[in-house]
Amino acid sequence: MREKASFNFAGKTVLVTGAAKGIGAAIAEQFGSYGANVVVADVDEQGEAAAAGWRQLGRSARFIRCDVSRGSEVAKTVAYAEQEFGGLDILVNNAGIFPRARLAETDEAFWDRVMDINLKGAYLMCQAAVPGMISRGGGSIVNIGSLHATSGAPDTLAYAISKGGIVTLTRNLASALARQRVRVNCIHPGWVASDGEMARLAAAGEGGDSLEKAISRMPMGRMQTGDDIASAAVFMTSDFADQITGQQLTVDGGISSR
Template structure:
């Protein structure tokens, strides 16, 4: 296997939603392995993070980007191409998770969720793939969800958007294999991100320690972390996975076994 290992020296990684949570952990993993990173996010905290990593000798740029806008998706990719010559790895991590059941999901709600979670990933791929073809290949890693294959009353639009991500992954993997572009998906398990913590704190009244203890009922005994997900993303993007495409890897502590 050529170039076996987790070395991203000279590679450019673009991570949507990279300013916080899982996305931030993904950026951190890649830059520690030598990659140059572009954070594409609406959260302006990405600017501060890029500067922080810069002080540590890492090469990170921030571009404000709403992935539901085709123009902004193209602008983010263009920034990476102008500064670093192109995108070697695209991680479609940006997503929103508002809750509503069928009767509470009106047209604007549906359009917003699918516009960010599914259309956003499609538009980022559409913007990045031409450059990958010119450069002789690349890797795309989409962030899915276990909700894609589960029924839950108040996550209908979200679940449909993530089901679409899996279909998008498989379709593009087949279509782009001839260009040596691999496309895979990582499904996170229960990650107690800051946003998830605030939601659960509000709905359950439990503090972080109490919420983390709930992970003890999972087969591997704890909730997942952003670092757990980032490790899987890095593997899928690396030369170690050069014969893996069109696949979905669940990082869920065994939660989907139940």
């Protein structure tokens, strides 16, 4: 009989991309609260302030600037995590952008930027992190997907396709790496009340009463938070989920069940 499973991540090292703020910051913060060594990777220098704040709480956190669309920076980031903490156990591919454009408005540069960050970035991170995980006897990867992955809205064409690719990446690697005990799963967030989303809604004139009415129609009566997604990531990489791989976990308060 195996040892009792737990949410104790002491001695484990977690690399979270796009973790300077938003969902990524919530994921990094929650892993740190469970004792993990956390590496915050982001193009936004605000990541250093986030990591410094967690260190003041007695947690083990480091920041490294990383553009996930550049292979050289990705390799440097993974090497940094391994050197700082002796190895990398968990990778959360959260970095992404969510620009909107319909087919006619999606030029080649727009398409390439979305794919480079949302899909290529996850592939590069997996490619860099997996060899070390295998050498350590296993690991866990969580890719952050989207409810748009199966079809998307008319103005989320490139974004939806990039997230559909994340699903395929997840399932392909889960099958390829199972024998090496590297688990790969995907989390689809619902409508998350991040600072960026709230700013977008306000700019579009969709705040105030109209937003409250939209929220009131949601199955469980509220938008999701970064902490909701973080809790799912912690579970999917914990001992409790050690037989779960190649799966998609939707955290949307029931939106997609209607």
